[in-house]
Amino acid sequence: MAILEEPIKEIIQLKNYIGGKWVESKGEVIDVVNPATCKVIAKVPISTTDELNAAVETAKKAFPEWRRTPPLARARCLFRLKELMEERFEELSRIQTMEHGKTIDESRGETRRGIESVEVATGIPSLMMGYNLEDIATGIDEYVIRQPLGVFGIIGPFNFPFMVPLWFAPYAVASGNCIIIKPSSEDPISQVKIAELAEEAGFPDGIWNVVNGGRTVVSGMLAHPDIEGICFVGSTPVARDVIYRRCGETGKRVIAQAGAKNFLLVMPDADLDRTIAACMTSFYGNTGQRCLSGANLIVVGEGLNENQYNAFYKKVVDAFVDAASKIRVGYGLDESVQIGPLRDKSKKERVLEYVEKGVEEGARLSLDGRNIKLVGDWPQTCFLNPTVFEDVTPDMTIGREEIFGPVASIFKARSLDEAIEIIHSNPFGNAASIFTLSGKWAREFQYRVQCGNIGINIGINAPMAFFPFSGMKDSFFGVLHGQGQEAIRFFTESKVVIQRWF
Amino acid sequence: MAETNVKEATASTIISFAEKLEDNSSRFYRKMAERYPEDREIFLAFAKESEKNKVLVIRTYQETITDAIEAGFSFKGLNLSDYSIKIDLSEEASYLDALKAALELEKKAKKFYVDMAEQSSSLLATIPRAFRKVAEIRDKRMLKLKSLIDRSE
Numbered sequence: 001m002a003i004l005e006e007p008i009k010e011i012i013q014l015k016n017y018i019g020g021k022w023v024e025s026k027g028e029v030i031d032v033v034n035p036a037t038c039k040v041i042a043k044v045p046i047s048t049t050d051e052l053n054a055a056v057e058t059a060k061k062a063f064p065e066w067r068r069t070p071p072l073a074r075a076r077c078l079f080r081l082k083e084l085m086e087e088r089f090e091e092l093s094r095i096q097t098m099e100h101g102k103t104i105d106e107s108r109g110e111t112r113r114g115i116e117s118v119e120v121a122t123g124i125p126s127l128m129m130g131y132n133l134e135d136i137a138t139g140i141d142e143y144v145i146r147q148p149l150g151v152f153g154i155i156g157p158f159n160f161p162f163m164v165p166l167w168f169a170p171y172a173v174a175s176g177n178c179i180i181i182k183p184s185s186e187d188p189i190s191q192v193k194i195a196e197l198a199e200e201a202g203f204p205d206g207i208w209n210v211v212n213g214g215r216t217v218v219s220g221m222l223a224h225p226d227i228e229g230i231c232f233v234g235s236t237p238v239a240r241d242v243i244y245r246r247c248g249e250t251g252k253r254v255i256a257q258a259g260a261k262n263f264l265l266v267m268p269d270a271d272l273d274r275t276i277a278a279c280m281t282s283f284y285g286n287t288g289q290r291c292l293s294g295a296n297l298i299v300v301g302e303g304l305n306e307n308q309y310n311a312f313y314k315k316v317v318d319a320f321v322d323a324a325s326k327i328r329v330g331y332g333l334d335e336s337v338q339i340g341p342l343r344d345k346s347k348k349e350r351v352l353e354y355v356e357k358g359v360e361e362g363a364r365l366s367l368d369g370r371n372i373k374l375v376g377d378w379p380q381t382c383f384l385n386p387t388v389f390e391d392v393t394p395d396m397t398i399g400r401e402e403i404f405g406p407v408a409s410i411f412k413a414r415s416l417d418e419a420i421e422i423i424h425s426n427p428f429g430n431a432a433s434i435f436t437l438s439g440k441w442a443r444e445f446q447y448r449v450q451c452g453n454i455g456i457n458i459g460i461n462a463p464m465a466f467f468p469f470s471g472m473k474d475s476f477f478g479v480l481h482g483q484g485q486e487a488i489r490f491f492t493e494s495k496v497v498i499q500r501w502f
Numbered sequence: 503m504a505e506t507n508v509k510e511a512t513a514s515t516i517i518s519f520a521e522k523l524e525d526n527s528s529r530f531y532r533k534m535a536e537r538y539p540e541d542r543e544i545f546l547a548f549a550k551e552s553e554k555n556k557v558l559v560i561r562t563y564q565e566t567i568t569d570a571i572e573a574g575f576s577f578k579g580l581n582l583s584d585y586s587i588k589i590d591l592s593e594e595a596s597y598l599d600a601l602k603a604a605l606e607l608e609k610k611a612k613k614f615y616v617d618m619a620e621q622s623s624s625l626l627a628t629i630p631r632a633f634r635k636v637a638e639i640r641d642k643r644m645l646k647l648k649s650l651i652d653r654s655e
Contacts, residue, residue: 089564105514109569163569274624281572290569323575326510335514338574462569 003376004333007091008098012042014188016051016212017195019058020205025051027213030185035101035341035382036331042099044188047213052180052220055209059151059178060226062206067148067176069204071125074174078122080201081170085115085194092193096162097332099187101340101382102286104332107162114166114194116465120484121170127488128175140500146492148176149228149253153221155243156191157233158184158343159289159404165191167469168231168255171487173207180209180227182217186343222246229253229490231482233291236402236428236474244477253490256477257469259402260291260430263423264459265298265445266316267416267436268308274457275435276319279408282433282459284327284339284386288406289347291475292431292453292460296392296399298411298419302441309414317390317410321367324386324408330375337375341382342405348382351405355387358398358409363389369406394425402428416441420448429472431461452476511580513573513625516618517563519582520636523611524556530589530607538597541650548643555636562632566625577621585614598654605647612640 014032015022025045032042066074085092089111096107121127132143152172156165165181172179183191191210198208211217221227222243229252232243239258247254264282266275282294299316301309332340342348352370359365369387372380384406392399392409399409413419423432433455434445442456452470455461463469468481480490528549535545567573587607591600615637619630 103512103514103574105512105567105573106569108514108564109567109571109573112564112566112568160569277572277575277624280575285574286569335512335518338510338512459572460569 002334003331004094004104004335006098006333007094008041008189011040012189014042014044014192014212016045016047016055017192017199017208017210018051018055019062019209020199023051025212027051027216032099032185032187032189033344034098035343036333036378038379038381042189044185044212046185047211047217049216049220052211052213052217053224055180055211056151056224056226058206059180059209062204063148063150063178066173066178066204066207069176071128071174071176074176075122075124077201077203078118078124078170078174081197081203082115082118082122084197084200085111085118088193088197089115092162092190094333095189095193096187097340099189100158100161101343102332103337103340104335106286106340107332110160110163113462113465114163117163117166117483118170120465121174124174124488127485128492130494136498140498142496142498145495145497146175146488147495148492151178151180151227152491153227153230154179154181155218155221155230155232155234156181156183158186159286159291161187162190162194164233166194167233167482168487169208171483172491173203175488175491177228177491178207178209180211180221182211182213182221185212185214188212218242222250222252225250227252229255231255233257235259239477240474254478255480255482255490257291257471257482258475258477259428260293260475261295261400261402261426261428262293262431262433262451263296263298263419263426264294264432265300265413265416265419265434265436267300267302267434267438267441268304268312269437270435271437271457272316272319276323278435278457278459279320280323280327280338283408284324284406285460287339287342287384289343289404290460292462293404294408294433294459295403296409296411298413298422300416300419301412301414302416313412317366320408320410321388324367324388327386328375329373329383329385331378334376339386339406341378342384343382345381347405348384351384351403351407354398354401354403354405354407358389358392358396358407361396361398362391363396363398363409364391366390366410394422400426416444420445423449423451427474430475431455433458433461510575511577511582513563513567513576513622515582516577516622517559519585520559520614520618521556523585523587523614524552524559526587526589527607527611528552528556530587530591530604533589533591534600534604537591538600544646544650551639551643555639558632559636562628566628571625573625576625577618580617580621585610587611598651601647601651601654605644605651608640608644608647612637612644615640
């Protein structure tokens with residue numbers, strides 16, 4: 001199968017976008033590498049604290065006029081941004097594949113999800129409305145108005161370089177705030193491209209800023225007194241011990257979405273054919289590098305005797321392993337490919353350590369993704385094929401910790417109760433799914449499971465833009481979530497007015 | 503429970519195939535329009551229709567695809583060469599031969615869209631709906647082509 005044309009032909013020298021100007025950084029410059037080809041596709045600066053401070057200053061200056069801009073006028077900037085994104089849909093998608101490694105279908109899916117957030121935020125005249133009540137006492141009325149707060153920092157992860165900052169950015173600017181986005185330095189091109197479109201869409205200078213970089217920029221955001229809040233998506237240790245803690249210390253609002261270890265249950269009555277297809281997407285889509293990825297599959301024997309359970313278990317596992325073994329791995333711009341490489345070599349090495357740990361701890365390696373088979377002639381540096389472990393227990397490292405790679409761990413549970421106990425023994429609470437045709441089991445699962453995003457016959461429980469992206473336990477730190485109405489509440493203060501006229 | 507068939511094609515592969523199918527169909531009918539002026543308007547209309555079909559399919563896919571659907575694993579047990587169409591018309595081909603070739607093209611194209619609509623039923627509704635719509639258009643063309651063949655025989 002031919003490779004789709006690459007939109008990046010030469011190495012791009014990325015700049016910061018501050019106050020409506022493209023500014024070269026004085027910081028060190030690092031390579032952005034296409035993980036499939038191992039070729040350098042861009043150079044990204046690691047910006048300094050002074051550069052971040054300049055962005056905050058310009059955003060703060062832009063805020064008063066922007067908040068006075070009528071919501072409909074702000075929405076029109078977003079409508080234009082959406083149209084530009086639609087026009088450049090294919091280019092934006094292919095860039096994601098080049099900078100991250102995901103397949104072209106996955107990149108287009110990510111582009112669509114990002115655009116949907118922009119679309120939803122264009123409804124700001126309705127979304128931002130307050131509420132009121134007449135005659136709370138004789139001749140006295142009371143109402144709530146929502147007001148923007150100022151400048152927000154958005155720290156993007158590497159696994160969804162286009163979409164994740166858009167869970168926050170459109171809502172923030174629609175409600176009258178200014179933003180500074182720090183993309184992942186591993187794959188920053190998408191956010192720079194979006195900023196180019198924001199510029200073209202006519203956002204006034206200083207509203208939409210991008211400061212490339214690493215820890216220095218993050219620390220600067222957390223310490224800066226003029227940043228009102230932080231939106232972060234990344235690992236649990238950083239979300240909890242750095243972002244959430246520092247925001248608490250400095251009184252900032254915070255949305256910190258963190259790691260995950262998601263369980264998928266297969267009940268005896270599941271539609272196996274469709275369940276397996278959903279599992280392949282869930283466990284191996286985005287090469288397992290998503291916080292909604294399936295990680296642990298529990299084959300549940302509710303209502304079955306031992307012989308029936310053994311037969312059912314074998315049927316599920318055989319189908320799972322068979323499907324996983326046939327997944328085509330390669331460069332995501334090859335349309336026939338079903339999963340791409342890991343984002344970089346260090347991430348692959350980390351996954352390999354987990355695979356070795358799984359073997360050491362006694363799990364059975366039913367499919368070894370270390371035997372690399374690729375579609376096309378690509379360096380194996382960042383690639384792994386799907387791996388499946390059986391006989392995994394909750395105490396094993398591979399069953400407990402987030403691997404963030406194409407590795408599935410299969411558990412046994414004789415009942416739904418036992419399966420839910422296994423889920424609850426894990427510290428994470430991002431997503432969990434059940435595959436069943438039984439409404440009773442599904443309802444029980446949805447009611448009891450302590451995870452923020454529940455799926456019923458769904459492999460990837462990704463909330464649409466008009467719903468919050470939830471999360472519980474060690475998977476989320478904060479109160480309000482990204483996307484939809486909750487994002488609007490996060491980016492605004494509720495002011496109460498009680499009014500009487502003499 | 504059904505056997506799991508894992509010989510999948512990605513959604514992107516299928517959409518690209520549809521895109522080429524419509525491009526080739528359009529090219530074929532433009533050639534027909536040039537060569538057989540007596541029914542020029544009919545063939546030009548078919549060509550334009552194919553261009554619209556292509557826009558419809560791509561737009562529907564781009565508006566439907568999300569990271570949460572099984573786009574990489576949705577189309578199973580396929581051999582896309584079964585749906586390949588021939589668009590070469592030899593210089594010696596009579597008008598009747600050309601019409602019969604067009605009918606064959608439409609049969610294959612219709613089968614492609616009908617099969618893909620069935621296969622994509624697990625995706626969001628708009629994709630199979632778009633495929634079914636194009637299949638219906640192809641079906642109508644077949645009726646028209648059959649009437650032209652009857653007239654020419």
